[in-house]
Amino acid sequence: xxxxxxxxxxxxxxxxxxxxxxxxxxxxxxxxxxxxxxxxxxxxxxxxxxxxxxxxxxxxxxxxxxxxxxxxxxxxxxxxxxxxxxxxxxxxxxxxxxxxxxxxxxxxxxxxxxxxxxxxxxxxxxxxxxxxxxxxxxxxxxxxxxxxxxxxxxxxxxxxxxxxxxxxxxxxxxxxxxxxxxxxxxxxxxxxxxxxxxxxxxxxxxxxxxxxxxxxxxxxxxxxxxxxxxxxxxxxxxxxxxxxxxxxxxxxxxxxxxxxxxxxxxxxxxxxxxxxxxxxxxxxxxxxxxxxxxxxxxxxxxxxxxxxxxxxxxxxxxxxxxxxxxxxxxxxxxxxxxxxxxxxxxxxxxxxxxxxxxxxxxxxxxxxxxxxxxxxxxxxxxxxxxxxxxxxxxxxxxxxxxxxxxxxxxxxxxxxxxxxxxxxxxxxxxxxxxxxxxxxxxxxxxxxxx
Amino acid sequence: xxxxxxxxxxxxxxxxxxxxxxxxxxxxxxxxxxxxxxxxxxxxxxxxxxxxxxxxxxxxxxxxxxxxxxxxxxxxxxxxxxxxxxxxxxxxxxxxxxxxxxxxxxxxxxxxxxxxxxxxxxxxxxxxxxxxxxxxxxxxxxxxxxxxxxxxxxxxxxxxxxxxxxxxxxxxxxxxxxxxxxxxxxxxxxxxxxxxxxxxxxxxxxxxxxxxxxxxxxxxxxxxxxxxxxxxxxxxxxxxxxxxxxxxxxxxxxxxxxxxxxxxxxxxxxxxxxxxxxxxxxxxxxxxxxxxxxxxxxxxxxxxxxxxxxxxxxxxxxxxxxxxxxxxxxxxxxxxxxxxxxxxxxxxxxxxxxxxxxxxxxxxxxxxxxxxxxxxxxxxxxxxxxxxxxxxxxxxxxxxxxxxxxxxxxxxxxxxxxxxxxxxxxxxxxxxxxxxxxxxxxxxxxxxxx
Numbered sequence: 001x002x003x004x005x006x007x008x009x010x011x012x013x014x015x016x017x018x019x020x021x022x023x024x025x026x027x028x029x030x031x032x033x034x035x036x037x038x039x040x041x042x043x044x045x046x047x048x049x050x051x052x053x054x055x056x057x058x059x060x061x062x063x064x065x066x067x068x069x070x071x072x073x074x075x076x077x078x079x080x081x082x083x084x085x086x087x088x089x090x091x092x093x094x095x096x097x098x099x100x101x102x103x104x105x106x107x108x109x110x111x112x113x114x115x116x117x118x119x120x121x122x123x124x125x126x127x128x129x130x131x132x133x134x135x136x137x138x139x140x141x142x143x144x145x146x147x148x149x150x151x152x153x154x155x156x157x158x159x160x161x162x163x164x165x166x167x168x169x170x171x172x173x174x175x176x177x178x179x180x181x182x183x184x185x186x187x188x189x190x191x192x193x194x195x196x197x198x199x200x201x202x203x204x205x206x207x208x209x210x211x212x213x214x215x216x217x218x219x220x221x222x223x224x225x226x227x228x229x230x231x232x233x234x235x236x237x238x239x240x241x242x243x244x245x246x247x248x249x250x251x252x253x254x255x256x257x258x259x260x261x262x263x264x265x266x267x268x269x270x271x272x273x274x275x276x277x278x279x280x281x282x283x284x285x286x287x288x289x290x291x292x293x294x295x296x297x298x299x300x301x302x303x304x305x306x307x308x309x310x311x312x313x314x315x316x317x318x319x320x321x322x323x324x325x326x327x328x329x330x331x332x333x334x335x336x337x338x339x340x341x342x343x344x345x346x347x348x349x350x351x352x353x354x355x356x357x358x359x360x361x362x363x364x365x366x367x368x369x370x371x372x373x374x375x376x377x378x379x380x381x382x383x384x385x386x387x388x389x390x391x392x393x394x395x396x397x398x399x400x401x402x403x404x405x406x407x408x409x410x411x412x413x414x415x416x417x418x419x420x421x422x423x424x425x426x427x428x429x430x431x432x433x434x435x436x437x438x439x440x441x442x443x444x445x446x447x448x449x450x
Numbered sequence: 451x452x453x454x455x456x457x458x459x460x461x462x463x464x465x466x467x468x469x470x471x472x473x474x475x476x477x478x479x480x481x482x483x484x485x486x487x488x489x490x491x492x493x494x495x496x497x498x499x500x501x502x503x504x505x506x507x508x509x510x511x512x513x514x515x516x517x518x519x520x521x522x523x524x525x526x527x528x529x530x531x532x533x534x535x536x537x538x539x540x541x542x543x544x545x546x547x548x549x550x551x552x553x554x555x556x557x558x559x560x561x562x563x564x565x566x567x568x569x570x571x572x573x574x575x576x577x578x579x580x581x582x583x584x585x586x587x588x589x590x591x592x593x594x595x596x597x598x599x600x601x602x603x604x605x606x607x608x609x610x611x612x613x614x615x616x617x618x619x620x621x622x623x624x625x626x627x628x629x630x631x632x633x634x635x636x637x638x639x640x641x642x643x644x645x646x647x648x649x650x651x652x653x654x655x656x657x658x659x660x661x662x663x664x665x666x667x668x669x670x671x672x673x674x675x676x677x678x679x680x681x682x683x684x685x686x687x688x689x690x691x692x693x694x695x696x697x698x699x700x701x702x703x704x705x706x707x708x709x710x711x712x713x714x715x716x717x718x719x720x721x722x723x724x725x726x727x728x729x730x731x732x733x734x735x736x737x738x739x740x741x742x743x744x745x746x747x748x749x750x751x752x753x754x755x756x757x758x759x760x761x762x763x764x765x766x767x768x769x770x771x772x773x774x775x776x777x778x779x780x781x782x783x784x785x786x787x788x789x790x791x792x793x794x795x796x797x798x799x800x801x802x803x804x805x806x807x808x809x810x811x812x813x814x815x816x817x818x819x820x821x822x823x824x825x826x827x828x829x830x831x832x833x834x835x836x837x838x839x840x841x842x843x844x845x846x847x848x849x850x851x852x853x854x855x856x857x858x859x860x861x862x863x864x865x866x867x868x869x870x871x872x873x874x875x876x877x878x879x880x881x882x883x884x885x886x887x888x889x890x891x892x893x894x895x896x897x898x899x900x
Contacts, residue, residue, distance in 0.1 A: 034611070034759060042611045045678065142608065148760040150600075150608035158592065158600035158781040161484070161492045228495065292766055295745040302764075309484060310598040310767065310777035314752075316742055317763035327760035331608040342792050 017337045018053035020086035022077050022102055023093035027116055027143070028055070029066040030322030031090065031329050036067045042330075048337045056080045081106045088336050090329055091115040092143075100124055107131045107139065112336035112345070114329055116143035122217035122233040125224050129349040138345045140332035145218045146171055146301045148324025149317035150331065155225045155305070156347050163308035164226045166266045168448065171218040173299035173319045174202045174209035175241050175261040179284075180297045182249050183258065189244065201299055211240035212261065212282040219263035219280050226305075227267045229278045230351040236263075237281035237359040244284050248369065248443035251397070251414055257286040257367075258294035259445065268357070279357040284445055286367050291449040304449075360423040365394065365447035367416050368425075370432065371440040374400055374409035378437045382413060385435065389428040391420040410439060416447060467787045468503035470536035472527050472552055473543035477566055477593070478505070479516040480772030481540065481779050486517045492780075498787045506530045531556045538786050540779055541565040542593075550574055557581045557589065562786035562795070564779055566593035572667035572683035575674050579799040588795045590782035595668045596621055596751045598774030599767035600781065605675045605755070606797050613758035614676045616716045618898065621668040623749035623769045624652045624659035625691050625711040629734075630747050632699050633708065639694065651749055661690035662711065662732040669713035669730050676755075677717045679728045679804040686713075687731035687809040694734050698819060698893035701847070701864055707736040707817075708744035709895065718807070729807040734895055736817050741899040754899075810873040815844065815897035817866050818875075820882065821890040824850055824859035828887045832863060835885070839878040841870040860889060866897060 019035065021028055034042075035052045043049040055068050056077035074080060081089055081102050089106040091113060093099045099120050106113050108131065115121070121128065121144050132139035142152045146169065155164075170176050174196055181192035193210065196202035208214045216236035223231040241261050252259050262285045270276040287294045292314045296302040301319025306312055318324035339346045372378045379398065386393060397414045417425070425444075432438050469485065471478055484492075485502045493499040505518050506527035524530060531539055531552050539556040541563060543549045549570050556563050558581065565571070571578065571594050582589035592602045596619065605614075620626050624646055631642035643660065646652035658664045666686035673681040691711050702709050712735045720726040737744045742764045746752040751769025756762055768774035789796045822828045829848065836843060844866045851860045867875070875894075882888050 030759070038611070038613070041613070046610050149763060150604035153608050154600035154604055157785060158603050158778070160496050160784045161488070161780040162777055163488070163491070290745075290747065292745070292750075295740075295742070297740065300742075307777065309480070309773045309780070311771070311774050313599060313765075313767035315763075315765055318761040321761070323759045324761050327612055327757065328608070330611040330759070334610045335607060338797065339792075342789075342794050344792050347788065 030326035112138035143328035169303035239283035369442035374411035480776035593778035619753035689733035819892035824861035
């Protein structure tokens with residue numbers, strides 16, 4: 001098999017696409033296995049022979065359990081990018097640098113790039129997309145959001161003409177695993193997190209997952225792709241799941257809801273005097289139990305798309321793991337190869353500046369949980385505060401929390417409101433915290449998908 | 451705006467893609483609305499201006515509630531195909547002829563074709579795919595299976611390198627609506643069917659839906675796309691839902707299962723002396739209640755894909771309806787336009803002859819329901835027949851059906867078996883039907899996804 005030279009396109013079946021791989025961790029290793037062990041079947045099935053040309057790693061001495069071809073291993077990532085016999089570059093190093101510089105160099109030299117790097121895309125997407133468009137080559141990133149699930153391509157291509165109003169995703173498998181354990185086994189947050197860590201679903205420092213940073217990066221990329229909106233990770237309003245209690249989950253069940261950590265991106269078209277806006281946020285939310293996202297269990301990911309013509313769609317699958325993510329990289333590699341053969345690139349991502357709607361302007365139903373003094377007049381006082389702030393109550397549940405002396409008894413008050421503005425609900429909560437009869441303002445969850 | 455001439459490709463943003471539409475029913479009408487009312491937004495968002503050039507219908511005199519441009523309506527479909535100012539042809543007439551001849555003519559003249567015609571593809575797919583490949587133009591058919599759900603493109607492109615072992619789909623909304631009503635409201639099959647008819651989800655003659663013919667056509671197309679296997683609708687083993695009783699559904703619930711009509715296509719690679727085979731079938735099946743397909747309700751469609759690297763995936767959405775289906779057609783139109791600009795076609799579908807595994811060779815767990823005489827020794831006799839045929843019992847439930855004189859009492863016996871061969875189960879049932887103590891062999895359902 002002969003590698004093709006730069007400038008030539010893959011003209012015939014016998015021409016091989018030589019892949020330069022940057023990084024050989026979990027995803028890179030799985031991709032090596034796929035490329036080496038499955039090469040013949042892939043070539044026969046797709047007409048595209050892929051060859052692993054080189055693999056850049058940090059340390060050559062580390063033992064690896066993957067079948068890297070002899071001589072392919074190097075520590076010089078820049079040389080892999082510059083190698084004229086490498087046709088396409090796969091970046092699975094992660095992080096901003098050196099990934100960013102390597103990808104820009106590859107694009108500038110006319111090589112398509114496939115990346116799984118959500119952090120980089122969520123922070124430097126516009127720069128990278130522009131570099132790809134200027135060079136007329138592909139920058140593909142199916143693996144960056146929701147791992148193996150074909151999602152980015154359907155959004156960019158199948159739904160290119162669709163008027164998408166909202167995308168909501170369970171895009172972090174770790175937190176979905178934790179919430180599933182809390183919901184199905186009655187585990188506490190800390191026990192569920194410990195189980196996730198012992199199973200390898202959560203890192204020793206779980207901050208990026210449980211505080212929603214990982215999901216926020218993916219939310220930014222979803223806003224890029226679904227709306228063409230120039231959004232970065234830092235634009236995303238973010239709350240994690242550490243504040244979700246067993247009591248919240250039990251009450252959600254009782255009321256017919258499931259609690260999920262959602263990445264939500266919404267688009268409002270310009271209308272009358274109002275400009276186009278997007279809203280981008282990550283927070284735990286209550287979903288009606290028969291909403292398709294509510295039954296997504298364990299470490300599965302799923303993304304729910306609402307379009308004007310197509311209606312509701314959902315894409316479900318494995319959002320992480322070496323093999324599922326490598327599968328997405330492989331799909332992108334074959335796409336890049338197909339486009340190289342056709343002498344060009346596929347669709348580009350063009351981002352425009354769009355106003356980001358502040359979370360205060362969010363309008364949503366809310367679940368509010370309070371611990372209050374269990375005595376006459378308390379509900380009247382609390383509901384008075386809600387009413388003053390235009391927060392109207394859809395349902396209320398009260399339960400006694402203990403049976404000590406009457407004078408000290410506490411009760412749990414749970415409200416589900418009609419849709420209200422975030423700023424009004426926050427003002428309400430501020431005031432409730434100062435009421436004598438309110439001992440604790442507990443779980444506060446937005447209700448979506450109702 | 452100037453239409454482009456044949457032979458030229460869409461070189462610049464100002465060049466318009468002129469669409470010739472064949473058929474203006476439910477889907478065609480929705481597409482006209484999208485193309486006419488949303489043209490500017492689509493052009494800005496995608497860089498591709500689409501123009502509705504002509505619309506061929508059977509009768510010009512029928513009143514239509516869609517904004518067809520003046521002069522675009524015609525009854526001469528062949529002239530639309532032959533019109534040199536038409537760049538791409540959309541076929542939403544349905545049925546075999548004249549759709550087949552019109553599509554072949556369009557492809558031969560170098561025009562890409564977008565079709566929603568499952569019946570045609572499931573019967574003449576190989577001929578059409580070959581014609582598209584010879585002409586070097588696109589034949590796109592996202593709308594033919596599972597309506598608006600992006601499924602065909604992900605299978606053809608994102609998963610092109612994936613080793614797919616099985617695809618299982620709820621691909622008929624009518625039957626899923628009926629089964630949902632039976633399951634959630636306890637409706638009888640006949641009442642649920644009547645409700646589906648009154649809501650317009652089922653035709654007056656519901657045969658194509660309830661007997662599984664519609665799903666079988668889609669199964670054939672899924673086998674084409676997922677495996678490249680040359681399968682036609684007539685190759686698909688088919689059972690409908692008319693035999694599913696309220697008692698089956700109630701018992702399924704009790705045992706932790708949901709009943710769904712599934713289109714199932716499976717691939718077995720060549721191994722040792724055994725040739726490559728595919729299995730293609732449509733039948734009602736019991737799914738564990740926590741399987742993602744089990745919670746797909748009402749008229750929604752969903753397709754579950756099992757791949758070696760990617761693991762389990764599911765795609766969910768509206769499988770029918772004018773707007774969702776037109777959304778899929780629009781996505782294909784934009785794809786065809788993109789490929790025309792690039793001067794070629796996208797991926798081709800190449801079918802090869804593959805042995806089709808007979809249903810007798812199917813290995814599956816089974817749910818079997820019998821009405822038997824309620825007296826000692828009956829279970830012994832029945833289980834003896836199962837054992838003789840190597841059908842091993844995983845669980846059994848027995849309930850008394852009446853409380854008349856002891857000598858006439860009947861009982862319902864329900865078995866769930868371990869995986870067994872279809873031929874053995876059928877032999878078993880044949881023998882059971884002849885046992886004196888067996889009054890009735892009732893519901894027989896395969897159990898999948900466990």
